[in-house]
Amino acid sequence: MTIDRVHAAREIAEETGVDLLVLTPGSDLRYLCGYDAHAMERLTALAVPRRGEPFLVVPRLEAPMVEVSPAGGLGLEVLAWDETDDAFAVLAGAVTARLGSAPARVAVGNRTWAEHALGVQRALPGSALELAAPVVDRLRMVKSAAEIEELAFAGAAIDRVHARMHSMLKVGRTEAEVGADIARAILEEGHVGVDFTIVGSGPNGASPHHELSDRVVEAGDVVVVDIGGETATGYRSDCTRTYVVGGPPSPAVAEWYAVLQTAQAASSAAVRPGVTAEAIDAAARDVIDQAGWGKHFIHRTGHGIGLDTHEAPYIVAGNDIPLVPGMAFSVEPGIYLAGECGARIEDIVVCTEDGVRTLNEGPRELVELPG
The missing domain is CATH 3.40.350.10 (Creatinase/prolidase N-terminal domain)
Incomplete structure (x- = not known):
């Protein structure tokens, strides 16, 4: 320092x-x-x-x-x-x-x-x-190389938590029970603090910031898991994956989830110097709009991350700030069907000199977990 x-x-x-x-x-x-x-x-x-x-x-x-x-x-x-x-x-x-x-x-x-x-x-x-x-x-907004490596460390740690979801997210368990296991795993995998654990099962997945509840996970539920923590240096993780538990998704869910996956990939691929924050938002939103699901994408595409989970730059329509190398932010489009279910895919990405570096790995498809 x-x-x-x-x-x-x-x-x-x-x-x-x-x-x-x-x-x-x-x-x-x-x-x-x-x-x-x-x-x-x-x-x-x-x-x-x-x-x-x-x-x-x-x-x-x-x-x-x-x-x-x-x-x-x-x-x-x-x-x-x-x-x-x-x-x-x-x-x-x-x-x-x-x-x-x-x-x-x-x-x-x-x-x-x-x-x-x-x-x-x-x-x-x-x-x-x-x-x-x-x-x-x-x-x-513009992270140093050292800051980016801190974010990469945090991203890898939260990826390891998602990789353990098969042992935590099961039919018959409540969201609160799953969330408690996730919180312990966040600490075990390299964080010093738990920022949030969102486990939105079934209809609760249609609420993007759903609080943990006593709802019991049922067979066939689509479950949104959005989790993050703080590392010893203060840098944050934030990653969302969506799961289906105890059976394959219905054809209808599989169809619109494929749209969401395409949108998230398009938005991430659009990241490069000189592109505006709102253009990254539009890259995801256009895919979802054109497929007819636009009214179900109810939030911005992303937010900056660093010592705060939410900080500038915000990836939203109206923000015409051009990206520069070192900007780190989430790319997290979602589709939410009130009363039914929802889905979100979120990675932390960094604008580089020639494109984008993604700090989260793991599957972005709808992950099927046994019951």
């Missing part, structure tokens, strides 16, 4: 006319300086003024944690505040000293707690708050 990311953020802020970035605990803070702080009512913030050196404001009781984190080796000034101090006044004073006046435009992280954002605004009267995403996302 070096100070380069912080300085790069400062350069983009200055280029875009932002006077001050304030980033509180979360993935932006971890990305820029390596400090994985937990969010709470006490203010922790990385402040990056457009002039002068960036600094960290932290509760004194947590200052030792900064020192042993990667942030401790960056040479950042650490302003430790005591319980009786006004942390926002500490931040404002240091910013004003660096800029020579109060900042006019202050950008805060998208997921900054409201009490912290409003506290910053109150301490810097006359400043206008805005989101830091236009600055930070420009950096985070």
Whole structure:
């Protein structure tokens, strides 16, 4: 970890006319300086003024944690505040000293707690708050070679979980029981945390973000399994496969699933530098539309992934950002038939210099599992 990311953020802020970035605990803070702080009512913030050196404001009781984190080796000034101090006044004073006046435009992280954002605004009267995403996302969207290998590690780990599905997903078991087994497998296969386990059996598969339930898996059920976790370095996995349990799919299901598989392959194959995010969405959507299933594809085709499971770039109509090498995102079209079943196929892909690298393997056809 070096100070380069912080300085790069400062350069983009200055280029875009932002006077001050304030980033509180979360993935932006971890990305820029390596400090994985937990969010709470006490203010922790990385402040990056457009002039002068960036600094960290932290509760004194947590200052030792900064020192042993990667942030401790960056040479950042650490302003430790005591319980009786006004942390926002500490931040404002240091910013004003660096800029020579109060900042006019202050950008805060998208997921900054409201009490912290409003506290910053109150301490810097006359400043206008805005989101830091236009600055930070420009950096985070394009992964380094090291980040891509972290995502590849996560992808391989979640692939191994899907490869074990035959021992977990069985007729007579509840979604919750299957989900508990999957969660254990996510940890066993190389993650340090479980982000989510979606097991949508039968009609529940028509709800893309279905929560685990006590529904019992029945013979012939189509089951959507969407799972992901966090690795020790904070990078995420996210992979969906669809299964049919205890018997082959009906001819009707097999027919529209083949359309979905073609759409997912077309979208992945379209990935290359210069193609827009919305064109990747269209590559999948056009196949599904032309086959007559368009109204059953009810979400965007994908989302970026890194230290967050969902981050920029979003693969959706209206996003005309051109892909560049290093962008990593999901390709996950789905077809959902309310009251009946659903299906989704999801891989994490990376835009390369000459095309695409897919970070997930394993079968993308409708996988038949014995009952």
